[in-house]
Amino acid sequence: MDSLVDTHFIEQAAASPAPGRQGGPRVLVCAHAHPRISKGGAEVAAYELFRRVGAAPGHEAFLLAGARENAYARCGSAITQPFADNEFIYSVEDFDWFNFANHDRRFPGALTSLLHRLSPDIVHFHHYAHFGVEAFLHVRRALPKARIVVTLHEFLAICNHSGQMVKPDTFALCRQSSPVACSKCFPSRDAADFFLRKRYVQHFFRFVDHFISPSAFLAERYAEWGIPREKLSVIENVTALPMPRAVSVAPPAPRRPGTPLRVGFFGQISRLKGIDVLLDAAEILGRDEDAPPVMIEINGDDSSQTEAFRTRFRERMETAGPNVRLNGRYDSDQVDELMAGVDVIVMPSIWWENAPVVIREAIRNRRPVICSDIGGMREKVEHGRTGLHFPVGNAPALAAVLADLARAPERLVALAEGMDAAQAEAETPLASHLRLYEALVEGASL
Amino acid sequence: MRRDGSGTVSVVQPSVVHHMLIDVAADRPSRPMAEVVALDVMQGAAGHDGGVGYVDYFGYLPSCQAWLLVGWSGADRLRRRHAGEAVTIYFEGGRVRGRATCAFFSRPDIAGQGEGVVLLVRSAQRATGRLLSVEIDGGEGPQHFYASESIQHLRDGELTARTRAILQDAWADEGRQGIVNALNRGAYAGVDTVDALTDVFLALDEVIACPPEGVALIGWLLAKPGALDEVRLVCDNRSTPIDFEACVRVERRDVTDAVGRPHGITDAQCGFVVYLPHSVIEGETAYLEVATTGGQVGFMRLPQPRLRGTEAMRRMLGCFTLRYEQLEGAYDRVIGPAIRSINAERLARRPEVRSIAFGTEAIEPRASVIVPLYGRIDFMEYQLALLSGTGAPADVEYIFVLDDPGRTEQTVALAESAAERFGIPFRLLLLEHNVGYAPANNIGLAHARGEFVCFLNSDVFTEDPHWIERLIARLEADSSIGLIGPLLTFEDDTIQHDGMSYEVKRDFGNWLFPFHDNKGWRPSGLGVHRPIAITGACMVLRRSLAEQLGGFDEVYAIGDFEDSDLCLRARALGLDSAVDRDVRMYHLERKSQEAAGHSWRMNLTLYNAWVHQRRWGEALAAAHGLQPVGMPRAKETV
The missing domain is CATH 3.40.50.2000 (Glycogen Phosphorylase B;)
Known part of the structure; x- marks a missing residue:
């Protein structure tokens, strides 16, 4: 509708x-x-x-x-x-x-x-x-x-x-x-x-x-x-x-074999938002020669974080593999364009979250969400219908979810349709x- | 004035003695026995069987705190006597007791009849009137000396000069040496010489005034075995011996290690706190005189007291730790009277009180709630906030007494804000200086206008705006209740206070300590409960009763035990204390107060416990069968 x-x-x-x-x-x-x-x-x-x-x-x-x-x-x-x-x-x-x-x-x-x-x-x-x-x-x-x-x-x-x-x-x-x-x-x-x-x-x-x-x-x-x-x-x-984008946004297309799954992180780059969990998962995927290709794009800003955190984050980015890219801060009017460029949104927060705006933006852009299985994320993303859950803080589990999705990208279409239905209700x-x-x-x- | 053991007043105003001594002194030669006019035998002089002697001249030596008497004795038994026997000197105005040192010399004028005697009687006691007789106790019965007809009363210079001359020819023995040493003691010349002593070491760390005329000394004393003769505090014509046996002993290993060990002295309990009442006169120089048995004398000027009030109490109470049987004597003789004196002086100066009304006050309030504030000013905000609502304010005047002058500005700002936010009228009393719990409440009471008053701690909270009306209703319904309070709970709804009883604390001198019944337990039971006493954290009583009792007794320092005291005084009037278990309020008793980190605070509690014990201990123990743990129980009567 x-x-x-x-x-x-x-x-x-x-x-x-x-x-x-x-x-x-x-x-x-x-x-x-x-x-x-x-x-x-x-x-x-x-x-x-x-x-x-x-x-x-x-x-x-x-x-x-x-x-x-x-x-x-x-x-x-x-x-x-x-x-x-x-x-x-x-x-x-x-x-x-x-x-x-x-x-x-x-x-x-x-x-x-x-x-x-x-x-x-x-x-x-x-x-x-x-x-x-x-x-x-x-x-x-x-x-x-x-x-x-x-x-x-x-x-x-x-x-x-x-x-x-x-x-x-x-x-x-x-x-x-x-x-x-x-x-x-x-x-x-x-x-x-x-x-x-x-x-x-x-x-x-x-x-x-x-x-x-x-x-x-x-x-x-x-x-x-x-x-x-x-x-x-x-x-x-x-x-x-x-303007609602439901009609104008294409669902994520199934990938051709060998094309990496594009994963987008949106929001504050902070410990509570689970940035370490995400980078750990990227590391695991990067080390695993059998893993399908996955590309993680980080959209966000760490300017309001402590100096210690920012230093550590810079160091991690320098040693990160080629499967991670830092895009930096974005304005709210750029979100739709950025989300259109990825297949799936990841939300690895290690705190409860409440009603995250990112999830609502993802729904609007028909991009399924992979998130921690707690609190507001668990509630706003239906596992198997509008996205996928993984155990909070568990980087290997997140890596496995991403790898599975990269191997079976056709699931993305079903999840996007689930999002449309949920929104209509x-x-x-x-x-x-x-x-x-x-x-x-x-x-x-x- | 001081009473001796027999109940006779033996010391009068020194100035009076002074004048009488001059009148009596006359320069007449001594007469032989035959010419002596017999005197009435005074009380205590039990016949002549122990031998008889006569006193030719006498006088008092302030520098060695002794009476010196010179005369002759007809009995040679005296010669066998050793120094140290008890002597009583009878004067018209009373008697003086002390220990004697004797020396003997030849009296050619009465050759064959007797020998000359010099008696040095150590005593700080002075006396009035003529000397009547002297009695020396001895194993073979008392010996008596009487005043010769020409007896002379001499003072300092002449007394010592004449006696020195006599002693030159006296028989060389220990007695002579002792008296010579005593006479050689110079008077204090304004120069401290105590450091020159070779066998006794003494220092003062703190001198604390205990007005009006007392002083407490904190210091240390080390002496080679048997070397210390005595230490006296001398001020004007007062001379007060210091009894180190009766002082509070303090472990000072630092002193023992640094000063004692090089001289072979290892006593670690060398620190002391002594209290010397009636020993100093304000404005007069006071000094310590330290005498050794070796005949040395050292002086030390008493430094001016540096600390007063709370600081002085903190200093004194922070320097010792006593438990069990040590408490009783220490508090009776030293700590108790000293702290009481310091606290009384501290409170003698009443603070100026500024009174500011916030909001429109009730014209004739039914009740006045008095809340002292100290430290946690924000509790006032919570109290008022939790009572705030949309209804009309209760017919109650809240009186906050800020007993924390350093926070005046902050409190006034918060009061302004609280008045705007919560809409509950209240009055703020600003005290010019900190006075403590009881006086702060009493100042609040003086400003209270309600028919009833409530003493309320700042950390007691309720959200029921009608709490006090409910307590008053219970109080009015039963005329046998004098004070009533709510059931107080902690934040987890367990009992903080459901009435107080008392327990005997063995480690604290077997004194009684108020004990909160069932603390930390879940409440059970409703209605009125009547314990022995209730906490001052929240107690409601008629203002007339509060005024009749004079509020909290301010002899309790800073804040402790005064609530129990108030309840017990009401009980003495036949009025019970009660807890209304139907009214519950929170009391967030802080753990910090119980923290044992501050020994001075613990010792202050012990001071208050001591006051309470001396006043109520016996009566409470008798009425409620309280006994120390481990003591035999009284036989139970059926």
Whole structure:
């Protein structure tokens, strides 16, 4: 099915005013940053949500984004409007990343004034960094009838290691947080501190009406951690999609014998993204004289990594065999072209991942994904239907999967068709958001 | 003033003695026995059967802390006496006891009737009034000396000059040498000479003032066997002997190795802490006088005390480790009174208090919650955050007492932010200097306006905004309850506090220590539970009772045991302590406080335990059958 038509149909349907109601809800989207200032995944997703909800018939949307640079601060005003009518910027002052507390004494009053001026029906927080979890209480106090929605990003509330749930020293996967376990990862804080951190965050989470998790895996972890299941929905982030390519992209063609399988890595070049696993697999394939030819292309950037990592990565690339090529950083508008040039996408992350954008880009480009068998990757890539799993961190297993695929490239076509089918079945994230808003405003049980 | 063993006041104001001595002193020749007017035999003088003597002149030698008496004796039995016998000197205003050294000399004027006697009686005691008689104990019965009619009371220069002349002709024996040595002791001339001693080595590491007139000395002392005669602290006209047997001994192997071994002295316990009450007068020069049995005397000026308050306590408490039976005497004689004095002086200066209100306060609050803040300021943020919500604030005034002046700026900033974020009104009291747990709470109490007060630790948390109303309701429902607190749990919901009982700690002098019942266990049971006492981490009581009891007793230093003390004082008024198990709150008791790394902190706890033990030990043991482990149990009565 043509997903363009499908999307519009669902969006139109969801946006239609309910009988007896004038127009859709007024939505204030709050994001920790503005994509004009920093272009992280979360801020882009929040901005797209704001933009597309605002474009939906009958809806009105506003954006409140944080800014750590005080370039947009005006003396005496914590919140300013430098970019556009419906876009507000909060100049962040004193934020505590440990318990997501915003110590800025100007903020509660400034937010309250903004809320009274905009009087939104829905206040949707993407991320609570920079605003602080207390913001939920401010909204509840200022507008008791407004519904509060929070989109969860990573395991931030659960894990102090940037929400990764990976041990900071060994990079071992962490399956469950606890005050004692967390204080072992961060010895400068004791178990009581982690207990208080959780209490603090959960105290303010109580004022939230609904949580959105981009993956079922993440939602399950948060449910175990303490968010009531009835308050959790799984909806993917709204992303800035260029024109859907489903009709224009050719499926990967079966290779002629002797032509290498082209494997693409996309994303941050970092330890957590499994770059070492990938290079190890390349080494194994390179050493094995019986292995079919495989060419691995690395697209990405290591500029935000530690110097030690970058040095080690450079060394590895210098000694890597001819089956590895480093293409370097790319912009989001180059992704489709780069993916068209490979047969399969590899995602060897050694952390859980959540709802990786790379997988959605791969689906759009009909490129099957070979990924670690954990977390959001396991969920978003169906083994045998839209891609293949291998045991996390296991380079020989990855090498074997790549070799098998290179020997039987016809499987790629079947996997690409599986991707098309899966995409057609899914409701678009925007439609799901609008439906959720509507239900919350109507007070319907979810 | 000091009482001697018999209960007689034997020392009065030195200045008074001084004037009386001048009045009595007269220059009249001594008379032979026949002319002596018999005096009433005073109390203690038991007849004449042990022999009789007369005193011609006498006086006190401050430089050797002794009375010197010169006269004659009709009995030659005295000659057989050895030095060191007990002597009692009777004055009109009381008596003086000491040990004697004797020397004898010829008295041609009474040839055949007796011999001249010089008596040196070591005693720091002074006395008032006329000398009446002297009694020397001996194996063959006491011997008595009486004041001759022309008895003279001489002072320093004349006393020593006349006696030196007499001693030149005295019979050469140990007694004469001892008295000559004593007379040769020079007075302190402002020059430290202690380093010149060859047999005794002494140094002071720290001098700590224990106001009003006491001093504690930390140092070390090494002496060749039998070489040390005595060490005294002299200040103005006070002279205080130092009893090294009664001091706190400290192992100082460093000193033994560096100083002792070259002289063959191997005593590793050569460090000491001594406490000398009523020994110094502020502003007056004080010095140590070290006398050896070989007749040497060395002086050392007492350095000015460097440390005060908490620093002084930390210094003293950080230099020794005592266990088991060592504690009792050390704390009774040295550590206890010294720390009490330092702490009392520290608290005598009350801090200036700034009071800042955040948010709109209740006009007539039902309850005042007093929370001292120290170190972890962020606990205030958590406490208020977890109580925040959309309802109207409870009818409670929260009073945070910042007992950590170094964090004032940080705390005020956090308070500003917390007030905006959480919408709970509170008051912040800023103390100009750190005072400790009990005084900080008492300062909060002085600012409290509620009918009820709650003493709350900053690391106690709840998300129930009505917690205190529930505790108050329980308190009001039963007039036999004086203090009530919630069941406190750790972060894993196991018991932190469900009431306190006491246990006897063998390694800590068999003193009683409050013990949290079932700590770390899962709670069971609901309703009101009545332990002997409850923790001060969260206790609710009527403000009237808190004021009647005067808040926490500040004799407990820094923070320990005062909660137990408060409960026991309420109990003495007939009021129980209770835990309301239906109200649960978290108490994130920190492990750092239990860490044994700081010996001074441990010893401070022992100081507080000592205060508590001396006040409540017997009564608690009697009421609750508490006995040291391993001691025979009292016979059980049916």
